[in-house]
Amino acid sequence: MSKTQQKLLALFVVIVSLQTPAVLAQSATEPEASNRITSVASQLANTVTSSVVDGTESLINNAMQLIGVRYRWGGNTPQSGLDCSGFVRYVFNDTFGFLLPRKSAQMSQVGLEIRKDELRPGDLVFFNTMRHAFSHVGIYVGDNKFIHAPSKGKSIRVDDMTKAYWEKRYNGARRMEGFDAMTEQQRQQLLLDYQERIEKSGRL
Secondary structure (H helix, E strand, C coil): CCHHHHHHHHHHHHHHHHHHHHHHHCCCCCCHHHHHHHHHHHHHHHHHHHHHHHHHHHHHHHHHCCCCCEECCCCEECCCEECHHHHHHHHHHHHHCCCCCCCHHHHCCCCEEECHHHCCCCCEEEECCCCCCCCEEEEEEECCEEEECCCCCCECEEEECCCHHHHCCEEEEEECCCHHHCCHHHHHHHHHHHHHHHHHHCCC
């Protein structure tokens, strides 16, 4: 659970604890107070969900801003160049303020393991590109696309996971805490927004 979600949950607990005595004091024929609590809970739930959606959008936007940054083995910043895990680590730290492990194989042990048909924007996707499992990592952006730092001599870009090279090297995916709170409608809207940005920028 993110810090924002924790704060909102704590606020919800305080509000409920303050209003519950008043509700108990009223008769069963006066449901207004109960409705108010339900409304507050609903509003807080919507705020938490919105914060998750905003976080996912920010993550992908931050990643997209790095398209064109050159690949550099062991690189940790856009200025020096980034390798695949350095790129993912930088984007998550820049967006959420926490550091993932440095190596892609270590990242493959973080978060929740998910199936390919469960992929959502913001998930980490892993590939075997160096003859050992989880040797490459990128960020899934929707529509079978992922953004990553490919290899020496190339730069950060978006690739299609359905292409033969990536499909036969796919190792699995992990979801960082919080992204699973998105609804299907929100995920679809995020994907539509992403596709519109791609069409306007002409990067794919």
